[in-house]
Amino acid sequence: MEVDSVFFTDRSGRVTSNPLLDQLPSYQSLLYRRKSSGAGSKRRNSSRNRFGSSGSNKWAVNTVSKHEEKQKLEERPIRELPKTMAEKRQQKAQRLQDAADLSSWRQWKQGTRRYLRRLREDAHDWLSSLQLWRGDIHLIEGMFGQGILSYFSFLRFLVMLNLIIFVLMFSFVMLPIIIAPHTSGNITYNLNDGGICSVYPSSTRRGLVIYYEHIADLLSGGGFLEQTYLFYGYYRAHKIYFPKTTYNLPLAYLLATIAYLFLSLVWIVKRSATGFKRSLIQDEDRFQSFCNKIFAGWDFCITNVNASKLKRSSLLYELKTDLEEERIKQKIADRTRKEKCRIYFIRFLLNLFVMAVLAGCFYSIYKATIFSQKAQMDNIKVNFIVDLIYEYLPSIVITLANFITPLVFSIIINFEDYSPAFEIRFTLMRCVFMRLTSIGVLLFSLWSQITKCKEEPCVCGYNHLLYSCWETRVGQEMYKLTIFDFITIVSVTIFVEFPRKLIVRHCDCGLAKWWGQQEFAIPQNVLEIVYGQTICWIGTFYCPLLPAICTIKYFFMFYIKKLSLINNCRPATRPFRASSSNFFFLCVLLIGLALACMPVIASVAQINCSQACGPFVNYTTSWEVVPTAVSQLPDGVQGLLWALSSEAFAVSFFVVTCLAMFYMIALAGAHKKVIKQLREQLAMDGRDKRFLIQKLCQAQRIPEVRPSQPRQQVLSSSSSRRSPNYETSFSNNFDESLFLVHSPPDSSTHV
Amino acid sequence: MGNKQTIFTDEQLDAYQDCTFFTRKEILRLHARYHELAPHLVPMDYTNEPDCKLPLALIVNMPELKENPFRNRIVESFSEDGMGNLSFNEFVDMFSVLSEMAPRELKAIYAFKIYDYNVDNYLCKEDLKKTLNKLTKEELTPEEVDLVCDKTIEEADLDGDNKLSYSDFENMITRAPDFLSTFHIRI
Numbered sequence: 040m041e042v043d044s045v046f047f048t049d050r051s052g053r054v055t056s057n058p059l060l061d062q063l064p065s066y067q068s069l070l071y072r073r074k075s076s077g078a079g080s081k082r083r084n085s086s087r088n089r090f091g092s093s094g095s096n097k098w099a100v101n102t103v104s105k106h107e108e109k110q111k112l113e114e115r116p117i118r119e120l121p122k123t124m125a126e127k128r129q130q131k132a133q134r135l136q137d138a139a140d141l142s143s144w145r146q147w148k149q150g151t152r153r154y155l156r157r158l159r160e161d162a163h164d165w166l167s168s169l170q171l172w173r174g175d176i177h178l179i180e181g182m183f184g185q186g187i188l189s190y191f192s193f194l195r196f197l198v199m200l201n202l203i204i205f206v207l208m209f210s211f212v213m214l215p216i217i218i219a220p221h222t223s224g225n226i227t228y229n230l231n232d233g234g235i236c237s238v239y240p241s242s243t244r245r246g247l248v249i250y251y252e253h254i255a256d257l258l259s260g261g262g263f264l265e266q267t268y269l270f271y272g273y274y275r276a277h278k279i280y281f282p283k284t285t286y287n288l289p290l291a292y293l294l295a296t297i298a299y300l301f302l303s304l305v306w307i308v309k310r311s312a313t314g315f316k317r318s319l320i321q322d323e324d325r326f327q328s329f330c331n332k333i334f335a336g337w338d339f340c341i342t343n344v345n346a347s348k349l350k351r352s353s354l355l356y357e358l359k360t361d362l363e364e365e366r367i368k369q370k371i372a373d374r375t376r377k378e379k380c381r382i383y384f385i386r387f388l389l390n391l392f393v394m395a396v397l398a399g400c401f402y403s404i405y406k407a408t409i410f411s412q413k414a415q416m417d418n419i420k421v422n423f424i425v426d427l428i429y430e431y432l433p434s435i436v437i438t439l440a441n442f443i444t445p446l447v448f449s450i451i452i453n454f455e456d457y458s459p460a461f462e463i464r465f466t467l468m469r470c471v472f473m474r475l476t477s478i479g480v481l482l483f484s485l486w487s488q489i490t491k492c493k494e495e496p497c498v499c500g501y502n503h504l505l506y507s508c509w510e511t512r513v514g515q516e517m518y519k520l521t522i523f524d525f526i527t528i529v530s531v532t533i534f535v536e537f538p539r540k541l542i543v544r545h546c547d548c549g550l551a552k553w554w555g556q557q558e559f560a561i562p563q564n565v566l567e568i569v570y571g572q573t574i575c576w577i578g579t580f581y582c583p584l585l586p587a588i589c590t591i592k593y594f595f596m597f598y599i600k601k602l603s604l605i606n607n608c609r610p611a612t613r614p615f616r617a618s619s620s621n622f623f624f625l626c627v628l629l630i631g632l633a634l635a636c637m638p639v640i641a642s643v644a645q646i647n648c649s650q651a652c653g654p655f656v657n658y659t660t661s662w663e664v665v666p667t668a669v670s671q672l673p674d675g676v677q678g679l680l681w682a683l684s685s686e687a688f689a690v691s692f693f694v695v696t697c698l699a700m701f702y703m704i705a706l707a708g709a710h711k712k713v714i715k716q717l718r719e720q721l722a723m724d725g726r727d728k729r730f731l732i733q734k735l736c737q738a739q740r741i742p743e744v745r746p747s748q749p750r751q752q753v754l755s756s757s758s759s760r761r762s763p764n765y766e767t768s769f770s771n772n773f774d775e776s777l778f779l780v781h782s783p784p785d786s787s788t789h790v
Numbered sequence: 791m792g793n794k795q796t797i798f799t800d801e802q803l804d805a806y807q808d809c810t811f812f813t814r815k816e817i818l819r820l821h822a823r824y825h826e827l828a829p830h831l832v833p834m835d836y837t838n839e840p841d842c843k844l845p846l847a848l849i850v851n852m853p854e855l856k857e858n859p860f861r862n863r864i865v866e867s868f869s870e871d872g873m874g875n876l877s878f879n880e881f882v883d884m885f886s887v888l889s890e891m892a893p894r895e896l897k898a899i900y901a902f903k904i905y906d907y908n909v910d911n912y913l914c915k916e917d918l919k920k921t922l923n924k925l926t927k928e929e930l931t932p933e934e935v936d937l938v939c940d941k942t943i944e945e946a947d948l949d950g951d952n953k954l955s956y957s958d959f960e961n962m963i964t965r966a967p968d969f970l971s972t973f974h975i976r977i
Binding site for chain 2: 116117118119120121123124127128131153157160177180327330331333334335336337338339340341342343344346347351354355358359718721722724725726728729
């Protein structure tokens with residue numbers, strides 16, 4: 040017998056399983072429930088019959104660990120047991136019987152527990168039936184699988200988030216102003232002190248207004264829209280005196296802003312917690328990629344013929360890519376030094392090129408913004424369309440840049456010779472950077488315009504001649520970006536994707552074949568909506584109704600994208616994994632949030648708020664509201680708040696957080712080591728097990744025989760001669776167990 | 791709430807709710823689906839637990855299973871006789887294990903059964919080859935199939951016997967992040 044083989048072959052040469060292994064507690068826990076049947080035995084080996092007829096329950100009765108197992112099973116809910124329905128019902132009846140023996144207090148406790156569980160499940164069921172777009176998402180899942188599903192559920196999440204943000208802003212900022220007249224509240228407005236800083240020329244159009252000017256106003260947020268609830272400038276209330284309380288509107292405005300940023304952060308982090316854990320596990324073990332694809336690769340939700348074909352081809356593609364990656368890894372390992380130098384040099388050049396492209400785009404955005412602002416200030420009215428283009432120039436340039444740069448990046452990455460997986464990630468990172476930084480550049484150029492005066496330094500802290508109400512102006516830019524983004528998405532769907540589908544379907548020329556049908560590229564679509572959401576976060580401070588606009592925008596986007604997906608697209612051949620994609624979306628969203636916080640914080644804390652409009656007229660910067668309000672609180676609370684914001688507290692808090700983080704990192708490292716050790720131990724134990732069983736079977740097998748000796752006697756005598764290792768639970772089961780499939784008539788042993 | 795229906799007794803529905811991950815409504819819906827597979831065979835009144843089994847061929851043609859490359863193995867793993875004939879209990883059991891709420895350990899047990907083509911409690915290379923060919927409809931070359939199977943066993947095999955036992959499989963599948971979301975049928 041070779042050292043490595045554990046299993047004997049019977050006389051016909053087939054490999055059969057060893058009965059000793061069947062008795063192991065680890066097998067018992069599998070609880071297979073095959074019954075032997077005449078028809079079944081044709082397919083299976085004879086050993087199966089034996090195993091099947093003995094039945095796992097019988098073994099469970101006999102092994103020593105039966106008691107512990109029973110206890111373990113009892114703790115698990117019945118439906119999590121891998122048994123047939125009939126057995127589960129038996130188990131339930133058994134448990135009920137056992138429960139009847141318990142005291143009435145225990146019975147009541149169990150009964151209420153079961154009732155609460157049922158109640159919770161029913162409530163969960165009802166809540167999920169209320170979920171928005173449940174049927175649509177189900178349909179998409181069936182047709183396109185998990186990757187695209189995650190995009191749509193991400194979209195749904197953003198709709199909910201924007202709705203909640205809007206409700207927050209509305210109830211704390213707008214509602215008090217609206218209901219004040221009805222509840223006999225007295226609104227005091229900010230006083231116009233007559234200084235040069237508080238001059239606010241009205242921008243409403245007078246005289247005869249041509250109809251398209253209204254459309255221009257609607258699209259640009261100017262004209263009749265400027266002095267409405269839409270923009271910051273309208274909220275001039277200082278305090279609202281209700282019968283019982285006074286409502287400090289500036290404070291509420293600022294705190295609502297901080298609250299919505301904080302709420303978004305908490306909600307996103309909570310949502311990404313599960314994905315993050317899974318991502319950590321996955322990244323740790325890149326070796327498991329083949330197993331994952333074979334055993335967890337097929338999406339059981341697919342019901343559509345085309346989708347299954349696509350899934351099949353994408354799995355095939357993935358497997359081939361993996362095999363290719365192995366080859367490339369080998370190739371990289373085999374690179375000579377000269378080749379390495381060449382590659383690094385090429386990469387350095389290409390990265391310089393990428394930075395040059397980015398710098399070019401940012402410069403053009405800067406120039407476009409300045410040009411657009413000048414055109415609006417000088418009020419040159421050429422033509423309706425040209426005016427609109429001047430207004431929208433920054434948005435147009437940003438959109439063009441965001442359209443061209445991904446193409447450039449994906450061409451460049453081919454020359455940089457990275458592994459395929461890294462290529463995808465790196466290109467994506469570059470695109471994310473491009474998208475989100477372009478908003479930053481726009482805001483920076485706006486800020487440079489606002490704080491640039493003819494005589495330095497500015498009298499009011501900002502350019503009051505051109506920007507008497509600069510927050511409203513920023514709000515208008517954000518509003519324009521949002522509207523233009525929505526228009527772009529709708530027009531691309533209607534004017535690019537739809538004709539493309541028609542051309543590819545009806546025209547058989549080479550161009551159509553080369554262009555191919557539209558693919559639903561998940562990363563680019565996700566970047567689009569993250570971009571929109573970042574604008575919303577930045578803009579809500581200046582344009583409190585923007586979340587509502589974004590909610591409506593994403594609502595319509597869902598239907599547009601769904602239609603486009605079903606009618607025009609085929610799923611991407613390069614699949615996007617469901618687990619990592621959720622985490623990726625939320626990660627990019629967090630980056631967007633971080634980026635959105637910066638301008639808001641800068642403008643609240645640094646830039647002087649406008650003196651002509653808005654709730655913060657009486658303060659230098661918007662942040663000043665908070666210290667002023669705190670100074671009106673009772674002394675004790677004041678002292679506490681000052682202590683909390685002092686440097687001592689901040690430093691010690693920072694130190695404690697750092698310590699906690701280091702502890703967590705050390706713990707994670709220790710766990711990793713333990714896992715590695717346990718794995719090695721498992722492997723070693725497996726080898727031990729095989730070795731011992733091999734020895735045991737060797738010890739039992741005898742070529743010549745004493746035919747008339749009863750088996751039990753022989754075995755029991757042999758048991759005493761055996762080393763203590765073998766006196767395990769096996770020794771209890773001798774009567775029924777140790778018969779080898781092909782054993783010689785007796786199995787008397789001598790060692 | 792369940793008084794209007796006459797298909798099951800309240801006791802039966804209760805038992806189903808405890809033994810599966812479905813609510814009463816969903817169980818009634820499942821019964822409707824089971825019934826429409828073979829309206830003449832499946833009785834509408836299950837109160838006296840009729841002994842009715844539907845053959846493999848009917849079940850495998852359900853829209854939820856039709857496109858699944860493992861549909862035959864799935865149905866066989868849940869059938870008592872191993873031939874794929876499912877009674878209503880087994881039918882419900884199958885969709886319960888494959889539902890969203892079933893825990894990972896339970897799904898892992900049944901996944902192992904499904905992928906074990908020769909039913910020997912091990913995933914040997916032959917089982918893996920069959921699985922792979924069903925997945926890719928034999929579009930990989932034999933060398934590539936061989937290579938992939940070797941790599942899979944290399945990745946997951948802990949005790950070094952060149953095949954995957956249940957503990958190897960379970961250890962590997964807990965680290966497969968997509969398993970819970972892909973091993974799931976919506977009905």
